[in-house]
Amino acid sequence: MPLSAEHTASLSAIVGCEAVRSAENLASRDPGVDRNNFGASLMVRPGSTEQVARVLAYCHRSRIGVVPQGGRTGLSGGAESHDGEIIVALDRLDRIETLDPVSRTAVAGAGVTLAVLAERAAAHGLAPGIDLGARDGATLGGLVSTNAGGNAAFRHGTMRERVLGLEAVLADGSVLSELAQVRKRNEGLAVERLFIGAEGTLGVVTRVALSLIARPASPATALVAVPSLDAAVSLCDLAQRSVGSELEAVELMSGNHAAAACRAAHAAELARLAAAPYLVLVEVSGSDSARAEAQLLTMLGEATERGLAADGALAQSHAQRATFWRIREDWAVDRERPGGLWYDVSVPLAALPGYLERCRARLAAHDAELELYVIGHLADGNVHLTVNAPGPISERYEEIAPLLTEELKGLGGSFSAEHGIGLEKKATLARLGAPARLALMRRLKAMFDPHGIMNPGKVL
Secondary structure (H helix, E strand, O other): OOOOHHHHHHHHHHHOHHHEEEHHHHHOOOOOOOOOOOOOOEEEOOOOHHHHHHHHHHHHHHOOEEEEEOOOOOOOOOOOOOOOEEEEEOOOOOOEEEEEOOOOEEEEEOOOEHHHHHHHHHOOOEEOOOOOOOOOOOEHHHHHHOOOOOOOHHHHOOHHHHEEEEEEEEOOOOEEEEOOOOOOOOOOOOHHHHHOOOOOOOEEEEEEEEEOEEOOOOOEEEEEEEOOHHHHHHHHHHHHHHHHHHEEEEEEEEHHHHHHHHHHHOOHHHOOHHHOOEEEEEEEOOOOHHHHHHHHHHHHHHHHHOOOOOEEEEOOOHHHHHHHHHHHHOOOHHHHOOOOEEEEEEOOHHHHHHHHHHHHHHHHHHOOOOEEEEEEEHHHOEEEEEEEOOOOOHHHHHHHHHHHHOOHHHHOOEOEOOOOOOOOOHHHHHHHOOHHHHHHHHHHHHHHOOOOOEOOOOOO
């Protein structure tokens, strides 16, 4: 049911009338990736942790559901909101408070985007240690809350490894501030780390202390056509062994994905590569561009001799490198064949070829019109599977999910690699989650949020 005028007035008094958006106002705005993000009765935009605390305390007393939102780039329905709920948007918490180039740490508000932090860190020769396609919109609070991974997770870990400390507001308005900026800290249970990956169901992350890395310099980038998935996995292993710490990315894409992205990018010169069953984007950094390129070419020469690379292209400019990354990151197939389904899984690398072959076979046996498109972070076994058909199949998520997820636990993999559970994967979590862990999650949820106001209906 809609919020009362009294609720709106009370929340407006906390954050200021100019920081409140009505449902009618939200209806005319871009909701982000998920068209259901702006279904709430009201959006409030607190300008400080203190205002977030007062908003949550009021909602706790009034039993009003709260949906925290960052850049609204999530892909699992974790930011969807509904009538009778309020959105707590964190875009005004957008200040980088400190950036220490000696300690290689930063403390920043939850509303700071990954791209802004990367730009600020680059001035000191540093980087966040995480990168992903939604960098321009994804915020630190959202990245923490979903334990985002991205292109460099095989080297620097997910957000769980990047976070040194954080500040969060609990459902009742109390504030947990654990913003230590050191890597070694043993002071009892690290309760603040429960908020990493909690998707806003335990509270609202407002500030984050992060560990930074040395900024990769002078990258050399190649787009390589491989004859098979086994060859792609062997190429990844070769790259990690021969290039070592200077290997920045090993990204996988199926040929049908690359073909659609080439068409969208008008990159006809790369279309020959997309004729291969799979392509691998490999990026190497070095102290200078000549060194990086030499390392990459040496590795690719060995790959060619071993039959792991059938064809390839080396980026000759920054613009061409950007095109290669666009081929990897652009989900052009969703524009060519809208209404598809998206799954986010991780598989031990050695098991990946067999797993994907069996997925294709199961899909074909289930419905011959279903086509599988693959992109992912090959070095850590995280692949994103898009299932499309000649017409929309959006309503068939739960029908098709078991075809792609049922064997993952036995392989030692996961049905939710880096984008969280949200609403989309709740049924899969209930089906595949360990009963003891699910019970413990429910107990923690009840302890942190006894009235169930935090991101209602998500995850559990």
